[in-house]
Amino acid sequence: LTMLGNSDVHDPVFMEYDPYGGDRRTVTLVFATENSENAIREALFAHRTAVLCRDTLYGVESQLRPLYEASFELVNPELTITGKGTALLQVRNLSDLPFHLAATDSLTELHFPPTVTLEPRAVVCLSLSARADSLSGVRQIRLPYVVRNVHPAPGVPLNAPLTVKVTFIPAAKK
16 A cells, blocks of 8 residues: 555644644655656555654655665765774764664674764764774774664664774784
């Protein structure tokens, strides 16, 4: 079935929602090829929709993943860490929706935040630090995150690791 987000509001909308406090009314997102009645009808019958309810997206992964991936950018996807030092990964949320990330695992090379909220239209800094001062070389590392407020299936968050390139420089021996 096509996903539709509806509200059965009988009172004035402002009695149910607080738009000035950041509350959103439920909406259906339609992934149409153009802004026309025929294109919208075609998208609805092709099941190209998602639902935004408050700050949570529901839909199928084939629509949600491209939407999420277009909503953020890694400002500095290449980092350098010396010894057990720290580097700041900057993530810019380009959308009007906050994204709540949660780690699903730990890594042998890095400490990284277990939870992160990518605030709308903002840059968030994630502190990454090496677990050992002897690490060396360049590594592609996938930070194992899911997006807790994007659901491609009931109760299932979107799997969305962040991939960074880290150059490790061992600490100088004294």
